[in-house]
Amino acid sequence: MTIDSLKDLYIAELQEARSFEGQIANALGGFADRASDGALREALAGDRPESVRHGERITALLERHGADPRAHEDQTMKAILAEAGKWAAEIDDPAVRDAALIASVQRIQHYEIAAYGALVAWAREEGLDDAETLAEILEEEKAADEKLSALAGERVNEGAS
Ligand SMILES: [Fe+2]
Numbered sequence: 001m002t003i004d005s006l007k008d009l010y011i012a013e014l015q016e017a018r019s020f021e022g023q024i025a026n027a028l029g030g031f032a033d034r035a036s037d038g039a040l041r042e043a044l045a046g047d048r049p050e051s052v053r054h055g056e057r058i059t060a061l062l063e064r065h066g067a068d069p070r071a072h073e074d075q076t077m078k079a080i081l082a083e084a085g086k087w088a089a090e091i092d093d094p095a096v097r098d099a100a101l102i103a104s105v106q107r108i109q110h111y112e113i114a115a116y117g118a119l120v121a122w123a124r125e126e127g128l129d130d131a132e133t134l135a136e137i138l139e140e141e142k143a144a145d146e147k148l149s150a151l152a153g154e155r156v157n158e159g160a161s
Helices: 006-034 038-065 075-090 094-125 132-158
Strands: none
Touching: 006 038, 006 075, 006 094, 038 094, 038 132, 075 094, 094 132
16 A cells, blocks of 8 residues: 555554554463563563454454555564563573563553554544544553553562662
8 A cells, every 4th residue: 555645654554553463462471471470470461462452443443444454564563572582582580581571561562652642643633533442542551561660660670680
């Protein structure tokens, strides 16, 4: 698809979001398995169904626009997840690995927050009621990020140092 308008750009970014949610959902179980702190493991495992739900909501929006939900594969998320997986596999010390896992997942979260921030703004600009759904997802991404910041601050970083 050629991108000639803000609406085209919006649809393409929505397709990227569908892609990254799917990639995250596939990766989170493995990250949770590599976490040693119980609360961290629970948080990562709990984020997985949320990613699945986000992917479903984005797919529904794309279908309403008559756009192919599978049209793009987000290469940025692919790279972020590859790095995260490498750390998760290579770091032997459980507490240090937990610190790395939190940093990786927050990097993922921040990328999602940036993407959904743009999507909300563009949907509003275009007068689309998609904006409401996207703003809800954006709030959930922010809440997940804050939960991880709290875990890092309260337990994990201290254990790693
Ligand atoms: Fe998400």
